[in-house]
Amino acid sequence: MSVFRSTIPDVAAEEPMVQLLDADGTRTPHEQLDAVLDEHGLASPERLRGYYRDMVMIRAADLEATSLQRQGQLGLWASALGQEAAQIGAGHAAREQDYLVPTYREHGVAWARGIEPWRLLEMFRGVSHGGWDPNELRTHPYMIVLGSQAPQAVGYAMGLQRDGLVGTGDLSTDTSVLALFGDGASSEGEVSESLTFAASFQAPIVFYTQNNQWAISVPTEVQTRVPLAQRSRGWGIPSARVDGNDVLAVLGTVRTALDAAREGEGPRFVEAVTYRMAAHTTSDDASRYRPKAEEQEWAEKDPILRLRRHLEQLDQIDEDFVARCDEEAHDLAMQLHHHIHGMEDPDPVHMFDHPYAEPHPIVAREREEYLEYAAQFDDDEEEQA
Ligand SMILES: Cc1ncc(C[n+]2csc(CCOP(=O)(O)OP(=O)(O)O)c2C)c(N)n1
Ligand SMILES: [Mg+2]
Numbered sequence: 001m002s003v004f005r006s007t008i009p010d011v012a013a014e015e016p017m018v019q020l021l022d023a024d025g026t027r028t029p030h031e032q033l034d035a036v037l038d039e040h041g042l043a044s045p046e047r048l049r050g051y052y053r054d055m056v057m058i059r060a061a062d063l064e065a066t067s068l069q070r071q072g073q074l075g076l077w078a079s080a081l082g083q084e085a086a087q088i089g090a091g092h093a094a095r096e097q098d099y100l101v102p103t104y105r106e107h108g109v110a111w112a113r114g115i116e117p118w119r120l121l122e123m124f125r126g127v128s129h130g131g132w133d134p135n136e137l138r139t140h141p142y143m144i145v146l147g148s149q150a151p152q153a154v155g156y157a158m159g160l161q162r163d164g165l166v167g168t169g170d171l172s173t174d175t176s177v178l179a180l181f182g183d184g185a186s187s188e189g190e191v192s193e194s195l196t197f198a199a200s201f202q203a204p205i206v207f208y209t210q211n212n213q214w215a216i217s218v219p220t221e222v223q224t225r226v227p228l229a230q231r232s233r234g235w236g237i238p239s240a241r242v243d244g245n246d247v248l249a250v251l252g253t254v255r256t257a258l259d260a261a262r263e264g265e266g267p268r269f270v271e272a273v274t275y276r277m278a279a280h281t282t283s284d285d286a287s288r289y290r291p292k293a294e295e296q297e298w299a300e301k302d303p304i305l306r307l308r309r310h311l312e313q314l315d316q317i318d319e320d321f322v323a324r325c326d327e328e329a330h331d332l333a334m335q336l337h338h339h340i341h342g343m344e345d346p347d348p349v350h351m352f353d354h355p356y357a358e359p360h361p362i363v364a365r366e367r368e369e370y371l372e373y374a375a376q377f378d379d380d381e382e383e384q385a
Contacts, residue, residue, distance in 0.1 A: 015227040017273060018253050019243040023301060025309025033252030043248055045316040051092070051247050052311060053325045055084035055304045058108045060329030061117040064336050065124070069282040073340045074124045078105040079278035085303030086210045086272040088112055089250025090178065093258060100178045101140040101153035109180065113139045117332065118339045127343050129354065147188030153179035154194045157203035166204045167264025174262040177205040184215020186231070187223045199235040202266035206257040207232065210244060212276040217289040232269035244274030245303040
């Protein structure tokens with residue numbers, strides 16, 4: 001026998017995937033997660049209809065944002081089409097006091113946290129530096145530098161420990177952090193460093209990676225030889241792999257992970273297996289590298305359709321409700337369309353306002369230089385007039 005041993009099964013593909021709703025929308029019983037979902041009525045018919053509406057609304061906002069980019073109203077748009085269950089499930093899994101640290105395409109998570117979609121658009125239009133107050137809705141601004149949110153999230157979680165907000169036994173105040181990132185970002189050194197710190201300090205954090213199978217044109221199998229969920233186990237961080245197109249499985253798994261973390265059991269890692277139906281961003285052409293057959297295969301696993309089938313099986317959805325959701329979604333898209341034309345361009349000098357909380361001599365000097373530079377154009381305008 002070889003002296004080398006693997007901490008994981010030899011056949012990596014054997015990693016099980018948590019699923020509560022199969023492709024037809026049939027619910028599979030699951031002792032642990034059913035108890036979690038039932039405890040707070042998270043899978044009641046009313047809640048299920050709510051998740052359905054959430055997903056329909058955010059998809060409409062997403063499609064409208066793509067159109068607005070094509071019309072020149074946004075610099076860029078990163079679509080989350082197809083990832084609605086992975087995001088709505090994770091967003092609702094968090095408790096109000098939890099702190100979420102997202103990547104740049106968590107539109108469903110933002111929606112679940114109460115962030116209006118036009119605020120996301122402000123950022124992609126370049127008229128806002130962040131879009132919302134992170135403290136107000138306990139959701140950090142979008143992070144575009146891959147993996148950079150992970151150390152910040154762990155630092156925040158370690159701060160919670162020091163503030164005595166972990167493991168007191170009160171689930172309504174004990175707090176966890178949810179760090180979100182993509183499969184590609186999980187290869188960044190910062191994520192590995194974050195796993196080290198989180199494990200060493202048993203920080204109250206859940207690492208949540210949406211594995212959409214691609215990091216732009218690089219497929220997941222090139223980035224990892226084992227299912228992503230198995231990576232964190234080398235750090236001693238328990239992990240699960242979940243069907244990311246199954247809103248209930250995501251909700252139950254992420255809620256369980258966050259609650260374990262808030263109870264002082266240390267970090268957790270969740271891999272949600274999903275697929276983004278759209279290209280990486282509006283600057284990308286996925287047809288250059290993604291097989292059509294693969295896109296077709298995932299289109300059939302549409303998360304919205306799956307929840308609708310489940311609701312139909314329960315006889316808890318009717319045509320009226322579906323039509324009302326579609327109407328509301330259409331209204332939301334129209335609101336975004338009108339809203340964007342009303343967005344004012346900010347004075348560029350504001351970019352110097354917030355790099356530091358307190359005045360900084362280098363920033364002050366750069367601000368003066370910028371004002372001098374910009375003043376030249378005022379003269380030009382006067383001359384032309
Ligand atoms: C540090 C860093 N390197 C490179 C990029 C450029 N970049 C933006 S998104 C992306 C791929 C990310 O893939 P993944 O983490 O799987 O997320 P997805 O976009 O698929 O949701 C890359 C390479 C970046 N933003 N930050
Ligand atoms: Mg990816």
